[in-house]
Amino acid sequence: MIINSIGKCMTPRILDEKSLKAREQSIxxxxxxxxxxxxxxxxxxxxxxxxxxxxxxxxxxxFTGKEDLLLAISxxxxxxxxxxxxxxxxxxxxxxxxMLLLNMSYLIYAILHPALFKTVICSKSPNVxxxxxxxxxxxxxxxxxxxxxxxxxxxxxxxxxxxxxxxxYMDIQQLCFANWSMSYxxxxxxxxxxxxxxxxxxxxxxxxxxxxxxxxxxxxNWQPLTKDNNHRIALENALMxxxxxxxxxxxxxxxxxxx
Amino acid sequence: MIINSIGKCMTPRILDEKSLKAREQSIxxxxxxxxxxxxxxxxxxxxxxxxxxxxxxxxxxxFTGKEDLLLAISxxxxxxxxxxxxxxxxxxxxxxxxMLLLNMSYLIYAILHPALFKTVICSKSPNVxxxxxxxxxxxxxxxxxxxxxxxxxxxxxxxxxxxxxxxxYMDIQQLCFANWSMSYxxxxxxxxxxxxxxxxxxxxxxxxxxxxxxxxxxxxNWQPLTKDNNHRIALENALMxxxxxxxxxxxxxxxxxxx
DNA sequence: ACCTGAACACCGTTCAAGT
DNA sequence: ACCTGAACACCGTTCAAGT
Numbered sequence: 001m002i003i004n005s006i007g008k009c010m011t012p013r014i015l016d017e018k019s020l021k022a023r024e025q026s027i028x029x030x031x032x033x034x035x036x037x038x039x040x041x042x043x044x045x046x047x048x049x050x051x052x053x054x055x056x057x058x059x060x061x062x063f064t065g066k067e068d069l070l071l072a073i074s075x076x077x078x079x080x081x082x083x084x085x086x087x088x089x090x091x092x093x094x095x096x097x098x099m100l101l102l103n104m105s106y107l108i109y110a111i112l113h114p115a116l117f118k119t120v121i122c123s124k125s126p127n128v129x130x131x132x133x134x135x136x137x138x139x140x141x142x143x144x145x146x147x148x149x150x151x152x153x154x155x156x157x158x159x160x161x162x163x164x165x166x167x168x169y170m171d172i173q174q175l176c177f178a179n180w181s182m183s184y185x186x187x188x189x190x191x192x193x194x195x196x197x198x199x200x201x202x203x204x205x206x207x208x209x210x211x212x213x214x215x216x217x218x219x220x221n222w223q224p225l226t227k228d229n230n231h232r233i234a235l236e237n238a239l240m241x242x243x244x245x246x247x248x249x250x251x252x253x254x255x256x257x258x259x
Numbered sequence: 260m261i262i263n264s265i266g267k268c269m270t271p272r273i274l275d276e277k278s279l280k281a282r283e284q285s286i287x288x289x290x291x292x293x294x295x296x297x298x299x300x301x302x303x304x305x306x307x308x309x310x311x312x313x314x315x316x317x318x319x320x321x322f323t324g325k326e327d328l329l330l331a332i333s334x335x336x337x338x339x340x341x342x343x344x345x346x347x348x349x350x351x352x353x354x355x356x357x358m359l360l361l362n363m364s365y366l367i368y369a370i371l372h373p374a375l376f377k378t379v380i381c382s383k384s385p386n387v388x389x390x391x392x393x394x395x396x397x398x399x400x401x402x403x404x405x406x407x408x409x410x411x412x413x414x415x416x417x418x419x420x421x422x423x424x425x426x427x428y429m430d431i432q433q434l435c436f437a438n439w440s441m442s443y444x445x446x447x448x449x450x451x452x453x454x455x456x457x458x459x460x461x462x463x464x465x466x467x468x469x470x471x472x473x474x475x476x477x478x479x480n481w482q483p484l485t486k487d488n489n490h491r492i493a494l495e496n497a498l499m500x501x502x503x504x505x506x507x508x509x510x511x512x513x514x515x516x517x518x
Numbered sequence: 519a520c521c522t523g524a525a526c527a528c529c530g531t532t533c534a535a536g537t
Numbered sequence: 538a539c540c541t542g543a544a545c546a547c548c549g550t551t552c553a554a555g556t
Contacts, residue, residue, distance in 0.1 A: 015539080041386035045530060055541045056531085066530065118385075124447075125381060127300035170470055177448075177462055178471045185444025188383075189436075203436055211429055212437045216471075219478030274520080303548060314522045315550080325549065 024062045027052055028072055035073070036115040040122055043070075067131035071140060074123035077116035078143040081109045084243075085150035091242050093234065095158035096222050100213050100231065101238045102154060103183045104257070107206055108246050110187050110194050111255060121188060151176045163223040175220075182212055195255070210235070210259035232259065283321045286311055287331055294332070295374040299381055326390035330399060333382035336375035337402040340368045343502075344409035350501050352493065354417035355481050359472050359490065360497045361413060362442045363516070366465055367505050369446050369453050370514060380447060410435045422482040434479075441471055454514070469494070469518035491518065
């Protein structure tokens with residue numbers, strides 16, 4: 001601590017890493033609030049600066065630009081999703097139900113954090129990706145590995161427990177990808193319907209995810225098959241055990257998962 | 260035609276619809292070239308105006324703004340895709356191969372028109388959608404109906420010919436959507452790998468589409484099943500019959516579909 | 519009736535001046 | 538060593554003046 005001639009306590013000349021992290025987080029938080037309130041298209045650096053107690057120059061010390069800030073938000077979102085995925089993967093049920101649970105947790109995340117979900121989608125565009133710092137991009141890749149790791153683990157268990165036999169023409173990576181792209185496609189295309197119960201179409205996101213999962217897994221001959229097990233009840237139980245708090249928040253918002 | 264006092268041929272005071280359409284198209288074409296050359300993130304209205312023989316004011320008579328222009332490009336892209344879809348749907352093979360062909364045509368489109376493909380994805384963001392004219396948005400919805408119509412038709416045929424029995428818990432709309440979201444998810448997530456043969460991962464887009472289609476359709480018990488038919492050869496034949504020109508262009512670019 | 523481009527507003531980014 | 542905000546550049550959009 002440095003005390004100057006008139007006894008005023010000055011801020012330390014070299015900022016410790018912890019307070020730097022805290023400051024960075026406060027900027028990210030401010031940006032998220034702006035996105036929640038007025039959409040990602042209306043996020044401006046001026047608005048962010050107005051919301052935090054630091055100047056423009058300081059904000060630009062943390063982020064190389066607006067896109068870098070978006071990617072930082074995106075990374076935070078992926079970290080939240082990775083937590084949900086791993087909680088689902090560690091559930092004590094059979095592998096097939098765990099995968100169903102994991103995919104449903106993707107929807108839970110999209111409903112609970114619509115602004116974060118949209119930011120991640122948006123950050124996939126070359127626009128954002130191309131203007132971000134290499135560090136932030138590397139961080140994103142690591143976080144995505146963590147996501148895929150959870151999916152990979154469940155497939156491993158399914159194969160080890162002999163409930164699933166790998167098709168001769170596919171490896172585990174391809175299975176992980178098939179599973180991921182199906183959920184991604186469904187939630188992306190129905191993202192406008194995600195938050196409300198009834199949208200402009202008759203499609204209900206959770207129903208489509210549930211059905212498509214069952215179709216794909218039946219196609220893989222992943223035991224137990226839909227005809228041999230009440231996956232609906234098994235999933236309901238798993239959801240209540242693993243994500244009770246999340247379901248409660250959904251309920252308070254009047255959004256009950258109906259698959 | 261109006262001739263003024265010094266005999267100079269003046270442009271007619273009231274422009275006919277045809278030349279208006281042509282002018283609009285020339286603006287769209289200029290924008291597409293800019294996107295192809297420097298990416299959608301570097302498209303500016305100034306660059307568009309510089310490329311066409313009209314002024315800013317005239318460009319803004321055709322499009323309410325930059326986003327409206329993007330949606331116009333997006334609509335043109337969907338029209339091209341709809342043409343491919345319908346050609347696939349009308350092929351004279353069994354329904355399951357036709358659907359496989361249709362989904363593969365989505366990939367062909369993404370490879371042939373990467374700029375258009377990215378523009379469509381980009382236009383799905385609220386940013387673009389929110390700032391476009393209602394007419395253009397309505398046009399998009401109609402074009403998407405046309406896309407879904409092709410998919411719907413193939414499912415109808417499959418059911419009529421009794422090769423596919425609708426699962427009790429799903430209707431045709433849900434099947435169409437399942438099929439669509441799977442292709443969409445795969446191509447979107449692998450969009451960086453779409454143009455090149457080998458990307459950073461070991462995933463090959465066409466292989467994943469081929470496998471995922473077979474898994475989903477086997478899950479539906481859609482005849483003939485993968486084990487009873489050489490879908491690979493059937494698809495190869497269908498591709499050569501329906502999309503010979505497109506395959507040739509791909510080949511010239513060194514991009515051979517390998518599923 | 520139609521077209522033009524100067525002018526304006528807004529926003530991302532930088533950097534000289536300050537503590 | 539760190540912070541600040543005025544200043545700059547760029548870009549989307551408008552509209553008064555022109556033909």
